[in-house]
Amino acid sequence: MPYLPLNIDAEQRQILVAGGGVVAARKVRVLLETGARVHVVAPELVTDLKVLVAAESITRRIGSYERSDLKGHFLVVAATNDVEVNRDIAADARAEGILVAVADDPRIGDCLFPAILRRGKLEISISTAGTSPAFAVEVRNLIAGMIDxxxxxxxxxxxxxxxxxxxxxxxxxxxxxxxxxxxxxxxxxxxxxxxxxx
Ligand SMILES: C[C@@]1(CC(=O)O)c2cc3[nH]c(cc4nc(cc5[nH]c(cc(n2)[C@H]1CCC(=O)O)[C@@](C)(CC(=O)O)[C@@H]5CCC(=O)O)C(CC(=O)O)=C4CCC(=O)O)c(CCC(=O)O)c3CC(=O)O
Ligand SMILES: NC(=O)C1=CN([C@@H]2O[C@H](COP(=O)(O)OP(=O)(O)OC[C@H]3O[C@@H](n4cnc5c(N)ncnc54)[C@H](O)[C@@H]3O)[C@@H](O)[C@H]2O)C=CC1
Missing domain, CATH: 1.10.287 (Helix Hairpins)
Structure with missing residues (x-):
């Protein structure tokens, strides 16, 4: 079935990102642009995320994901490099009624991150329903050349x-x-x- 595209007002929403690698860092950057409040849980963080913690732009808990991390969150992004952990996060989030996006398997999550083009308040988002993110990026870049x-x-x-x-x-x-x-x-x-x- 096709996805339902909805533009979410994430300002001040509490969002959990599990994982501290390059993919998590990319999701965090997109989330911060929207004014969301981001909390990261991971044993290790890439430099970009350490910088954001030091600047108090995000909060973090050092350690592996635990179900209790979900508490109080509107959305969770499962972006660890462990397939089973990401699967557990998706299952826990479902049980808790919290929206979940899973970086390594969109179908077990509720939603996914599209390629985005912003021109002031004009927002264009491109998704391939998870089938080819590279295609989404290239279509976005094509449109970026037309819409200035x-x-x-x-x-x-x-x-x-x-x-x-x-x-x-x-x-x-x-x-x-x-x-x-x-x-x-x-x-x-x-x-x-x-x-x-x-
Ligand atoms: C399902 C989804 C989950 C989600 O994150 O929500 C997902 C999943 C996966 N991505 C993978 C790979 C790549 N991802 C990118 C780039 C982006 N990926 C993004 C979104 C999404 N990626 C969601 C679906 C979106 C849709 O509907 O199409 C973008 C658009 C937005 C963002 O990340 O914020 C961002 C562009 C940011 C920008 O430029 O603006 C590139 C290209 C590049 O880096 O240049 C590659 C390499 C080329 C390739 O594989 O195509 C892999 C395989 C990993 C592996 O090989 O192990 C998986 C896992 C899997 O498919 O199983
Ligand atoms: N959505 C997307 O755009 C893309 C998704 N991927 C997928 O995203 C996942 C992550 O990729 P990278 O960031 O490159 O990996 P990475 O190896 O750079 O980082 C993994 C992070 O997960 C953390 N981690 C491991 N176990 C954890 C646990 N139990 N709890 C919390 N954190 C834990 C590690 O400490 C590390 O910070 C991979 O599964 C990959 O397949 C990869 C490329 C693009």
Missing amino acids: VGYGLALDQLAAEREKLLTEGNGSTYNKKIMRSRARELIKQLAERKDRVL
Whole structure:
């Protein structure tokens, strides 16, 4: 079955990352960008994670994952290099009703990390349902060559226009017509520019 793409507001959410290797570090970086509160449990951390601990950007417990680590967390990322530990984390999280993403086996988790492209508030995420992350990265890079920072700026402009429009009480059919037409107009202008800033 296809995945359900949802954009989660992770700000101030408590998120557990089990594992302290390069994959865990990549997930932590993505999580911190969203304002999530990240706690890492691992016997060993790569330098990037040690730096984040020293800067108090994340908290950590030195040691192997234990079920009690899950307590109070909204999401857990199983990113150890031990297949069985990752499987146990997925099973424990399921039992506790906590969302889980599993770095080495997406199907036993609830969700996965897509390749992301951000241009201001515009967020584009690409997933291959775990079948080829490299393909997701390359598709993201292709889109990155088409959608430059101008799209983020145009979006800010459109958002301001929308906010004003919504206070005018014209009704949703009218608003939809105006907004869709303005969005098309701005996108046409963006596509016709010669000076893109990637
Ligand atoms: C299921 C998922 C789990 C999850 O992490 O949620 C997962 C799993 C696995 N990745 C593996 C390998 C690679 N992962 C990348 C890169 C990224 N992987 C990411 C996501 C995901 N990876 C989720 C699915 C996303 C989807 O739907 O496609 C990205 C997009 C986002 C992120 O990590 O935040 C990030 C790009 C970050 C960016 O550039 O923005 C590269 C490419 C590279 O490094 O250049 C390679 C090598 C090439 C290759 O294998 O394709 C392996 C095999 C390990 C092995 O060989 O042992 C597994 C395990 C398995 O498949 O079993
Ligand atoms: N999702 C993705 O994008 C990718 C996923 N992978 C998978 O991710 C996993 C991790 O990869 P790397 O970070 O490269 O591994 P790594 O070997 O660099 O790091 C593994 C980390 O797990 C920790 N660990 C081991 N046992 C643990 C336990 N019981 N509890 C808590 N922490 C424990 C280690 O101390 C270490 O910090 C691998 O299983 C790999 O197959 C690999 C590449 C990409």
